[in-house]
Amino acid sequence: MGISPKSWQIDVKKGSVWVAVNCLGAGTVKVSVEPTAEFTIPCEESQVTPSLNEISLKKAKSWAVSFDPEPSVTWAARIWQ
Structure with a gap:
């Protein structure tokens, strides 16, 4: 859990990039x-909420x-190509 944003610099290639986020707890990411x-991403209090986004x-x-x-x-999050 955290109050401040978590940030990273990454280089991505041409094509599809996938951003997956799983969250738990009443609120959003x-x-x-x-x-x-x-x-x-809306998150649910009682179960893990998965999200998969293609860019x-x-x-x-x-x-x-x-x-x-x-x-x-x-x-938790994962980014891949």
Whole structure:
């Protein structure tokens, strides 16, 4: 659990990039993939909520990825191509 956002710099290639988030707890996880996308994952209090998002890229990019969960939310994420 955390109050502050967790951020990483990553380089991604052209094609599909997958962002998976699992969360547990009443609240949300805000995901920011700069400069490409932003989305919010709703989380349930009583069970793990899975989310899988595909982002299609026409060229390679450098991303700043951040996850900002509400304090009541436990989360895990994975990004792959």
